[in-house]
Amino acid sequence: MRRYEAWSVPRAAEIIAREKHRPGAALPILHAIQETFGCVPEAAVPMVAEALNLSRAEMHGTVTFYHDFRKSPPGRRVLKLCRAESCQAAGGDALAARAEEKLGVEMGETTADARVTLEAVYCLGLCHSSPAAMLDGHVFGMLDERKLDALVKEAQA
Numbered sequence: 549m550r551r552y553e554a555w556s557v558p559r560a561a562e563i564i565a566r567e568k569h570r571p572g573a574a575l576p577i578l579h580a581i582q583e584t585f586g587c588v589p590e591a592a593v594p595m596v597a598e599a600l601n602l603s604r605a606e607m608h609g610t611v612t613f614y615h616d617f618r619k620s621p622p623g624r625r626v627l628k629l630c631r632a633e634s635c636q637a638a639g640g641d642a643l644a645a646r647a648e649e650k651l652g653v654e655m656g657e658t659t660a661d662a663r664v665t666l667e668a669v670y671c672l673g674l675c676h677s678s679p680a681a682m683l684d685g686h687v688f689g690m691l692d693e694r695k696l697d698a699l700v701k702e703a704q705a
Contacts, residue, residue, distance in 0.1 A: 550620055557620035559584065560592050564599045574600055574610055578617060586621030615670060622665035623658040625703040627651075628682040631668040638678035643696050645666075650700045664703045 553559060560569040560581060567577045574596065580584050581592050588611050597607035611617050627636075629644050648654055651666055670677025674680035691699075 628669040634670040634675040635679040640679040654699040
């Protein structure tokens with residue numbers, strides 16, 4: 549399980565200062581902030597916007613456009629289900645509904661005990677093995693109900 553730092557304006561400013569001179573710095577900064585704090589807190593948006601001479605609206609649009617950025621830290625484990633066309637065509641919709649039912653959360657939410665965050669991802673590069681999922685960075689293909697149930701159980705352990 550990854551441990552994240554508590555939100556800190558000075559720590560965020562340090563990250564921004566370190567990354568702001570890179571070409572296309574917005575995404576590297578946002579990724580570094582999320583890697584540090586587990587999410588991109590709302591308070592980080594105006595800080596990044598000011599550092600890059602962008603409007604808050606532009607930065608908010610960037611954060612909300614990319615599905616990978618979170619507004620709150622994830623649970624102990626993160627289960628990502630592929631929602632791209634190939635996985636949908638291979639039964640991914642039913643598996644997503646099953647995962648939501650088993651975990652008692654909707655896509656993008658974290659269980660009440662903070663054990664598991666269920667997220668949609670829009671391609672894991674396993675189209676030849678659809679439907680696919682990722683649990684804590686490890687990919688799994690050719691999912692069926694049995695394999696999904698095992699992943700959910702592992703995530704809850």
